[in-house]
Amino acid sequence: MSASVPFRLLRTSVFAVVCLALGVGAHLFGGGTVSANAMAGGLVAAFAVAYPLSGRERAFGAILPLLGGLQVVMHVAFSLAHVTSPVEVAGHGHSGLVPGLGMLVAHAWATGLTALWLARGEALFWAVLRRLAVRLLALFRPVASWTPFLPACTAEPPALRSAVLRHVVSRRGPPVFVDFG
Known part of the structure; x- marks a missing residue:
């Protein structure tokens, strides 16, 4: 199933924001700082890389390398954008x-974990879209013919067959x- 432009923009935006949040959060947790320009650049980079790939459903195997590669790019960009003193480098989780x-x-x-979360969200998103499409098509499909709830009455009921009970215990x-005595 291929996505239209609004769905692609929505999915790409979610991916880019989650990717940026992970990169910024990890960088801040490691003791670094992130400038607003570096965050904007990271968001643009994540959006630019993810948009061409957002046309169809992606699984964990496709999301993980994309997310991992973007995390490396963001890490390098955040490290290069941050001017550090030797005191700050000692507090950060790496040098340079x-x-x-x-x-x-x-x-x-x-x-x-983030790639797994995104893959599960991606699968859920496409499953909801598929179910919604099936429901909407069923609503707009013309009804072929009207069928009554009760079958038509016949003149006499069908004859009952006699059945031999095979497993009857006669000592009951x-x-x-x-x-x-």
Whole structure:
């Protein structure tokens, strides 16, 4: 199913905002700062990369590398845009552009969970659209013919067949008292 322009813009905007929020949040959590210009550039970059790919449903396998690549680009852009002093570098999770192992693990974990969340939201979005399309088509489909709720009456009822009960226990009933006396 292909998406029209408003749906593509909506899906791309959600992806770009989530991607930016993850990048900014991770960078701030690591001790860095992010300027407004760097955030705007990150949002534009995420939007520009995601829009051509938003024409159809994407699964986790497509969302994860896209999100991971954009996180690397944002990390580098945020690091280059931030002028640091040696005191600030000591408090940040990395020095320059090379992140430490803890930051790589945190980024990978957060990116994986966010990609899974986006993939589940993507599947839900397309499932709702499909169900909505089926319901709307059913509403506008012309009814072929009118069918009554009750079947037409016949003159006499059909003859009942006799059925032999195969598993009938003939000893059913109250217990038989045996008199020994």
